[in-house]
Every structure is written in structure tokens, then in C-alpha cells.
Amino acid sequence: MPLAxxxxxxxxxxxxxxxxxxxLRHTGKPAAWISTAAALGxxxxxxxxxxxxxxxxxxxxxxxxxxxxxxxxxxxxxGFRVDGVSALMLVVVxxxxxxxxxxxxGYMADEPDPALGRYYTWHSLFxxxxxxxxLAPNLLQLVAGWELxxxxxxxxxxxxxxxxxxxxxxxxxxxxxxxADIGLMSGLVLLYVQTGGFDWDAPQATAMVAALLFxxxxxxxxxxxxxxxxxxxxxxxxxxxxxxxxxxxxxAGVFLVVRCWPLFEHADALLTAMSWIGAxxxxxxxxxxxxxxxxxxxxxxxxxxxxxxxxxxxGSGEMMGGYFHLTTHAFFKALLFLGxxxxxxxxxxxxxxxxxxxxxxxxxxxxxxxxxxFALAGFPGLAGFFSKDLLxxxxxxxxxxxxxxxxxxxAGLTPFYMMRAFCLAFLGKPSEKAEHAxxxxxxxxxxxxxxxxxxxxxxxxxxxxxxxxGVEYAFHVTPVGLVAxxxxxxxxxxxxAKYGLGKLQGMEIPALATFVRTGPVxxxxxxxxxxxxxxxxxxxGWFDRYIxxxxxxxxxxxxxxxxDRVRTIQSGRMRDYLYAVALGAVLVAAAGTFGGIxx
Amino acid sequence: MTGPGLTAYLIVAAVMFALGLYGVLSRRNLxxxxxxxxxxxxxxxxxxxxxxxxxxxxxxxxxxxxALALTVAEVVxxxxxxxxxxxxxxxxxADAMSELKG
Numbered sequence: 001m002p003l004a005x006x007x008x009x010x011x012x013x014x015x016x017x018x019x020x021x022x023x024l025r026h027t028g029k030p031a032a033w034i035s036t037a038a039a040l041g042x043x044x045x046x047x048x049x050x051x052x053x054x055x056x057x058x059x060x061x062x063x064x065x066x067x068x069x070x071x072x073x074x075x076x077x078x079g080f081r082v083d084g085v086s087a088l089m090l091v092v093v094x095x096x097x098x099x100x101x102x103x104x105x106g107y108m109a110d111e112p113d114p115a116l117g118r119y120y121t122w123h124s125l126f127x128x129x130x131x132x133x134x135l136a137p138n139l140l141q142l143v144a145g146w147e148l149x150x151x152x153x154x155x156x157x158x159x160x161x162x163x164x165x166x167x168x169x170x171x172x173x174x175x176x177x178x179x180a181d182i183g184l185m186s187g188l189v190l191l192y193v194q195t196g197g198f199d200w201d202a203p204q205a206t207a208m209v210a211a212l213l214f215x216x217x218x219x220x221x222x223x224x225x226x227x228x229x230x231x232x233x234x235x236x237x238x239x240x241x242x243x244x245x246x247x248x249x250x251x252a253g254v255f256l257v258v259r260c261w262p263l264f265e266h267a268d269a270l271l272t273a274m275s276w277i278g279a280x281x282x283x284x285x286x287x288x289x290x291x292x293x294x295x296x297x298x299x300x301x302x303x304x305x306x307x308x309x310x311x312x313x314x315g316s317g318e319m320m321g322g323y324f325h326l327t328t329h330a331f332f333k334a335l336l337f338l339g340x341x342x343x344x345x346x347x348x349x350x351x352x353x354x355x356x357x358x359x360x361x362x363x364x365x366x367x368x369x370x371x372x373x374f375a376l377a378g379f380p381g382l383a384g385f386f387s388k389d390l391l392x393x394x395x396x397x398x399x400x401x402x403x404x405x406x407x408x409x410x411a412g413l414t415p416f417y418m419m420r421a422f423c424l425a426f427l428g429k430p431s432e433k434a435e436h437a438x439x440x441x442x443x444x445x446x447x448x449x450x451x452x453x454x455x456x457x458x459x460x461x462x463x464x465x466x467x468x469x470g471v472e473y474a475f476h477v478t479p480v481g482l483v484a485x486x487x488x489x490x491x492x493x494x495x496x497a498k499y500g501l502g503k504l505q506g507m508e509i510p511a512l513a514t515f516v517r518t519g520p521v522x523x524x525x526x527x528x529x530x531x532x533x534x535x536x537x538x539x540x541g542w543f544d545r546y547i548x549x550x551x552x553x554x555x556x557x558x559x560x561x562x563x564d565r566v567r568t569i570q571s572g573r574m575r576d577y578l579y580a581v582a583l584g585a586v587l588v589a590a591a592g593t594f595g596g597i598x599x
Numbered sequence: 600m601t602g603p604g605l606t607a608y609l610i611v612a613a614v615m616f617a618l619g620l621y622g623v624l625s626r627r628n629l630x631x632x633x634x635x636x637x638x639x640x641x642x643x644x645x646x647x648x649x650x651x652x653x654x655x656x657x658x659x660x661x662x663x664x665x666a667l668a669l670t671v672a673e674v675v676x677x678x679x680x681x682x683x684x685x686x687x688x689x690x691x692x693a694d695a696m697s698e699l700k701g
Contacts, residue, residue: 573694575624582620 002063004049004082004135007042007094011127014038018121025121028113035120036101042127043094046087053087055467064137076198081137084468085323089134089255092327093248095454096334097127099447100243103338106444107239107345119159119237126152130248134255140198142259143188146220149249150177156244157236169232176229180219187212200260207267213260214270221253221307224281228522230304234296238341241296246303246337247330254310258323264314271315275395278312279403279410281305284521286413290420291513294350295340298421302376303333305410312407313391316398320471321391324462328383332375332455338448339369343425345444346437352421357430361437366426368448373422375455377415378488386459389481390473396480404480411484412491419495427500608649615642629681629691633674640670 014035018025025031054060064079101123108116129152133145150173158170188198191209195202217223222230233245244250257264257274264270282305289301306329313322342365347355359366375382378389388411395404439445466473498504569576615638622635644663651659685691 575693578624582624 002049002061002080002082003045003052004080004087004090005063007045007049007090008080008128008131008135010038010041010045011035011124011131015121015124015128018117018124025117026114028111028116031117032101032105032108032120035124036098036105038124039094039098039101039127042131043091043098046090046094049082050087050091050468053082053084053468055084062137067140075192075196076138076140078141079137080135082135084470085258086134086136088323088327088465088468090131092330093130093134094127096243096247096330096451097123097130099334099451100239100338103242103341103444103447104237104239106441107341108237115159119156122152122155122159123243126156126244126249130252133252136259138198139188139191139200139260142256143184146184146216146252146256147181149244149252150174150220153177153233153244153249156240157233159236159240163235166235169229169235172232173229176226177219180216180226183212183215184219185216187216201262205263207263207270210260210263210267211270213256213263214274217253217256217311218277219253220256221250221311222281222304223253223277223308223311224284225521225524227281227285227304228519228525231297231300234294234300238296238337238344241300242334242337242341245300247334250303250307251310251326251330254307254314254322254326257311257314258319258326261319265317268317271317271398272400273315275312275315275398275400275403278308278310278315279406281308282312282410283308283406283413286410286417287512288516290413290417291516293352295343295352295355295421295425296337296350298352298417299333299336299340302336302414302417305414306333306376309388309391309407309410312403313394315403316391316394316400318394318398318471320466320469320473321387321394323469324465325384325387325391327465328375328387328455328458331451331458332372332383335368335448335451335455336372336376338444338451339365339372342440342444342448343369345440347431347433349433352424354431354433355425356428357426357434358437359426360430361434362439364439364445365448368445368452369426370422371452371455373415373418377418377492378411378484379415379492380485381456381459383455383458385485386462386475389475389478389484390462392480392484393478396478408480408484408487412487415488415491416495419492420499423496423499605649605653608645608653612642612645612649615639615645627693629684629693630678632693633677633681636677637670637674640666640673644670 014037017034018031024034060081060083062079062081064077066074067078068075101120104119104123108119111119126149129145129148131145133142133149136142136145154170154174157173158166160166187209190212191198191202191205194206194209195204219226230245230250234241236245285301285305285308289298289305292298292301306325310322310325310329313325316322342362343355343358344350346358346362346365349355371382375384378385392404392407392411395407462473462475494504619635619637619639619642622638623632626632626635644666647659647663647666651657651663681691684696688696690696
């Protein structure tokens, strides 16, 4: 068994301990320490795995045992596959998870003990599920992990289950992703039908498999129009939003595409569709993010937008850009969410309007959030700059100029709304609540600092990153990159001018803002549900009730009725039986005489 | 050899059997039913004797004698049962004895 297995087994042990030994879970703090220790252990293992992972060109380290066996043939295996792609993702997952768990020690300190224990139990399960997904040697195990992270998402969104809105958000997340998973499951079945297994590099698999899998990806990675669950998922605790709904779980969809790259690589029509879907997602979500008043909603739509970026990047037919952006985005978006959590911790409100002027009270948070903002904005030298530059370059080289234009526009919109959020929260006149704000404890600032370091330097790891996944990469200045840079910097400047300096007041488009705030996509889904899904389900229900059930009931009714008729023969009166005997005798005699049986 | 032929005997036997069957099916009195059964048994005996006489085989007559002896035994047992049944149920009506009916 490879070393990487420990990154699953440690959190699994923690989960089993916390889940089964309920007194431990109910004591809160010890449960938190056990889970955090397991997460840190998993991180150490993951880093060692990455250092030891097979480099470009070497075969992957695979350790498996048979899972589904039929007639002596192994249909699917369960185990671990360590190669460049999985080792990198494993480090990202365990690093963010460890940071978030340490951060939660401070952020969740006021929770009652049993709730804290429950919180850390699900966190341990999440690492198990996500690591199982990342290290999967075949698509079936990947999907198993996929479902498990979906379960963790449900449980953690609904963590504050006394709030009705949290429960609703959790159920919504499940429904929307399950809806998309219809595609994923169909793809899985089709893959098995076409190849007789669940390997993503089987040459017999067609582009149809990839297209069906991509529907599942759209649900998990919140692509328009299936993104509606992600903003609602912000009902969960902020560290959960950072880990699941920004850095890792929502990126599982993008990871699936990267992992199953042999399936997607040559599906040209699908790649073009991916570019457009990703670009439209990036645009719609970025516009929506620009008018949100809740700091977590801004970040949620921003995540959605950046996931659109990644999908569009993968649509270029090169996986490095999208995957690299996934990695850098995981760091700075987790940092931003943890920063938002720190601010919320300080003012006890999510509303940007109730913040303002926090920079004076919470200097460290302001600096760290600022680093995240600039990294996401693609400020030169920070992580987001390199990955976005590469991504746009690849979309350009693929000749997809439509998506490229949208993405470059979004590259300007992103810094704008991030600057808006930053200015509204940290600059300007302090609000009433902000006056009483206080800086978060070190246990919260430390993980943020760790993420901030990576948000700064991760971009310089591009070469090593490319080497791990077997492609070539070296940063160079390109016309597309320069255009995006100029657009991005002007977005940053506009945002600061408008929200930091209070100029450009005539710039709003009130009609658009109002339209966006009403949630048009949500309403479209409700409309579709009313007009299409419900009648469709009703029709199927009718068929089931009045055709399928009717046939079954008819069979039963006929047997009962026939029995009812037949049983009257058995009257219990001797005479009736004798009649029957006599009649039988006459019939036999008649047959003997006229039927010629004897002769 | 003069007198009626085989067919006449067979017709008489058939009529006797039919009467017996009719009696069993239509009468409700247990004694009448037993008498009707006897009628059917004797119709069979008449056939045996008639076939024996016209066929020239003595076995038929021997068989009829045995059957008569058996019939006597059967009537004894049958009537004993009828007496017992009428004592238990207080009636000779066959249809009234339906306590075992489900």
C-alpha cells in the first residue's frame, strides 16, 4: 500500500473514532483536536507523496484490490493511483482542509460542544471522501467519492439546522447536483457498456461518455444554469464555504475533467461547448457578484465565475491552464473566505453595508484579505496572474475568440467587484458595528497567513506543476496576457475610484442590478419546474398508477374473482358431488360409445 | 331356450340403476338413500347374472353371489350408521347433517 493511503486512513480513523465514540464527540474540543491532527497528518503525507510522485513519463504508482468481481472477471477495483495529477490535487485538498480545520478552532469556538464535535466529524469524513475521489484508480471509485463529498456538503451546509434557510439550502444543493448527476450516472453506465470497465483511458469510449459526464460536472462545479445551489450553500459556516464551496469540493467537477482527460481531449464539439458554457458562467456570475450586498455571496458568485474560467480553460483542449487555475484559485479563494469569516467574526454580520473602515480595527485581516483580492484580480506577480494568463493564452491558441472576449471582459469585472467588496468592508467610514470590532485570534490568522503565502508564490510553481502533469510550460509575455492585464488593472482602478474614493457615481445600471438581484436563473428553474418537470413527473406518475399498477391489480383481481366463482362448486352437499360423479360417468360412457375410444 | 333376450335384462338393469341414482340424488331421507344404493347394487348384480347366463360363464353367477353377501354386510353397516346418525343429530334429513361444512 502506498504512503498516500495514509492521507485517507488518518482522517478515516479520526472519523470512525468521532462517529462511534459519542462521548468523545460530545466533548467538542478534544474531537476538534483529533480531527485537526488527522488533517495535518494527511497534509504531511500528501506533501511527501507529491515529492515522491512519479515524474513526467514514468508510469503511475497504482495499488488496487478487486472490488466488483463477476464470473472471475474484475469489473472494478478500489485502491489508490498516485501520479502527478492526483498528487497535486491531494496536496491542495489536504492543505486547505488543514488550514480550515485549524481556523475553525477559533471561528467555531463559541459553538456548543456537541455541535463542534459534529462539525469536526463531518470535516474528517470530507477529507476521506475527497482524498478517495482524488486518488481513485478508476471512474467508479471517483464517483463514489463524488457522492460522499456531496453528502458532506449537504451535512455541512445544513450545519445550523435550526435555521430553516440552512435546511432549505442543503436540500437545494442536493437536488440540483443530483439532477446533474443523472448525466454523470448515464455517462458511467455508457462507459461500462462501451468498454466493459470504468477506466478513463479506454480507447473504445466515445465522446458521448464525456458529454454525459460533463453534465454532472456542470452541477458539481456550478456552471450556468446549474449554479443556483452554490450561493445558497453560503448558509453553512464560513470555513465550510472556504473548504467545500470554494477550494475543493466544487472543483471536483473540474478535477473530473482533468482526471478523465483522455475522454475529453478529442471531443472537439464538447470542448467548444465547454468553452462557451464556462465563459457564460464566468460572465453571469461576475455580473451578479458585482451587485451583492452579502460579503459571502460576493465570494460565492466569484467562485462560480472562476469555476467558469476553469471550465472554459479546459475547453481550449489543453488541461494545464484550467488545472493550474484550480490550484491557485483554491489557495486565494480559501484565503478570501477565511478573511470574510474573520470579518464576520468581528462584526457579527454578513452585510457589506454594516462593515466599513475595518482596516483600522483588524489590520492583519485587512492585509490578508487584500492579498487574496489582488491574487484573484490577477495582479502581476501574484498566483492568480500566472494561471489566468496561461488559461487565456490557451483559449486564444485554441482559436475560441468568442469565449476569449468574454473571459477578458470578466478579467476586468473580477478585480472590480473584489475591489468593491474590499473597499466596502475595510475602507471608508466605520459603521456602528465596526466600531466595536476586534481582531481575530492567532489561531485564525495563522492559517490565513499560510494560505496568503501560497496565494503569492503558487504562481511561480508553474514550471514544476507542468512537469508533474507531463506538459511543458514557461511563463512568457503574450499580447493576450497584456490585454488581460490592462483590462484587469483598469477594473481594479475603477473599483477603487468608485468605492474607495467615491467617484464615478453615475456609473450604475440600476435596471440590470435590480434584474440580477431578483435571481432570474432561480426563477427560470422554478418556472421550468412548474411548467415542465411537474407535468412530466405527473405524466409518468399517471402512467405508473393507471397503466403499470392497473395491470398488476388486474391480475390480482382476476385471480380473486375466478377463485370466487370456482369455489361455489364446492358446496359441501353430498348430492352435488354425486351429480358430478354421475355426470362424469355419463360423459365417459358417451365418449366410449360415440367417441370410439374403445375401438 | 325361450323367454326374453339379453337386451331385455340389460334394459331392466339400466332402469333399476337409473332409479337408484335418481333416488340417491333426490331423496333426503337417509333410509331412502340407503335403499336406493341397494337398488343400484342389485342392478349391477342383475347384469352380472344376465351376462353369465347368456354368455355361458358360471363365474358371473358366483360373483353375483359374493356381491349379494357383501351387499347384506354393507346394508347392516349402512343402516347401523343411519341409526347412529339419526340419534346424534335427531333427524334423518341428510342435508341437516352439515356440521363439518366449512
